[in-house]
């Protein structure tokens with residue numbers, strides 16, 4: 268059955284056999300589909316790239332599961348010792364302390380969260396991409412707290428709560444800077460040794476904000492949190508990174524959805540050109556269709572023939588669009604043609620996540636839309652008047 | 662049983678500025694193997710009648726029976742199937758597909774019937790040989806003479822070995838000698854394959870060779886007033 272329609276499509280609807288006006292319409296349909304599919308692909312790759320980058324940076328700087336202290340935690344040390352046994356795949360568990368302070372340096376004042384951790388642990392240097400010497404007393408500033416600050420400079424820290432008689436200003440040496448990849452973290456955090464932080468703020472030596480857990484697989488955070496819930500004392504509450512950043516990821520998810528819908532509409536609009544192509548080409552073939560009707564071509568076969576006609580520009584557009592999208596996305600990641608403002612986007616470079624799965628989904632979607640549009644057009648045009656067609660055929 | 666039977670058919674065209682009653686009351690019975698000639702003035706409705714007999718169009722009233730079954734009860738899909746398997750058309754203007762070679766034109770009904778390419782090629786070649794066109798198989802219609810084009814069209818009409826051949830002025834576009842040879846070809850084919858044929862023509866000389874000729878006049882079909 269298909270051999271008749273394939274044969275006729277080749278003879279009657281080949282691009283080479285089209286009149287120039289029809290060829291232009293065909294071209295417009297292909298170009299439209301190409302651009303729409305490419306845009307959809309680049310836009311979604313970009314959105315996925317951002318999501319991925321946020322995640323990477325977040326998971327680098329922030330823990331996968333945080334055990335938040337609710338009041339006094341007296342037995343933190345024994346708990347830390349027991350954690351590796353309880354938590355499968357635990358790579359790290361560190362107590363931390365958050366304190367807020369105002370930094371004065373480089374002629375400006377910045378409100379900063381001081382994060383006290385065990386800075387003797389060398390793994391932090393890698394995690395936070397610390398530059399400079401972090402050994403000894405001092406503070407490691409986020410690289411965007413005071414841009415351009417040099418290691419060894421001193422900055423002043425204004426502490427809100429102090430002992431009587433103590434100056435509210437403390438001089439701290441900058442031991443280094445860190446870069447987490449997230450502008451938010453880089454501009455609002457400073458790392459400092461846990462013990463030193465407690466001393467500065469006059470805290471007792473066992474006070475912590477919580478314990479940070481890092482896992483080999485961040486996706487297991489939820490199950491780890493659930494399993495720890497019963498075991499932990501009521502003073503420690505496990506919170507996962509997904510919960511901590513729920514709003515951010517919800518926003519990204521929404522952005523991705525909206526983007527997909529709008530760009531998907533673009534593909535649909537581009538596919539509508541196919542109706543024009545099928546209409547124009549088939550009307551120019553009234554004679555041939557009438558002749559084929561006298562030979563007994565069935566409605567189903569005519570439908571197949573029209574579907575083929577409509578599917579061709581969609582197929583070309585989809586293939587070319589995906590290719591173009593991949594090339595553009597590749598260029599965007601490799602070159603910085605489009606500079607982005609880290610203060611706006613939290614990230615300092617454009618990231619695209621080129622996924623074969625995304626490629627496949629967009630391809631299937633685009634071809635599906637093509638089929639749908641081609642089917643609608645074919646349905647409208649499949650019944651051509653035979654007798655009139657024969658009259659034309661002179 | 663008669664192969665084709667038209668019972669009191671009427672055809673009215675209402676799509677023009679004024680309705681035209683082309684066929685008022687036409688009845689016709691064609692037995693299997695018969696050759697019937699139809700003549701009539703231009704515009705008398707000869708083509709219209711052939712279209713109705715071949716199921717290309719539907720009558721306004723009355724009924725056409727093919728092999729005893731009424732056409733009006735058949736769906737478009739069934740009519741298409743009938744045209745493909747049981748009815749062959751030959752037209753004044755050949756109506757070949759210019760994009761296809763002679764051979765491919767003849768293959769078309771087979772391909773539409775779902776016959777595979779190889780088998781279709783074999784059948785089409787056989788018929789082209791029968792038409793004396795074996796050396797023209799690869800030619801496109803534009804390269805063929807009028808007579809050759811009409812013979813390709815006839816080959817295409819009979820390649821499925823239809824029971825009924827409907828020919829609408831098959832010789833009108835041809836010069837006298839060619840027209841006569843095409844006419845002879847058609848009547849010989851019909852006799853050889855016992856293929857029922859209804860042929861429309863203006864040419865009285867050619868019509869005279871047929872045993873039965875009817876004239877369409879004022880929307881009615883009568884035995885020709887000789």
Ligand SMILES: Nc1ncnc2c1ncn2[C@@H]1O[C@H](COP(=O)(O)OP(=O)(O)OP(=O)(O)O)[C@@H](O)[C@H]1O
Nearest residue numbers: 674676677681683702703704705706707708709710
């Ligand atoms: N679709 C239509 N709408 C209106 N009138 C039509 C239509 N088709 C045919 N007619 C009219 O019907 C009449 C018969 O047409 P038809 O083609 O059957 O005549 P014919 O006998 O074959 O003529 P000719 O010898 O010139 O081929 C003509 O007057 C024509 O104008």
Ligand SMILES: [Mg+2]
Nearest residue numbers: 707708709829
């Ligand atoms: Mg006519």
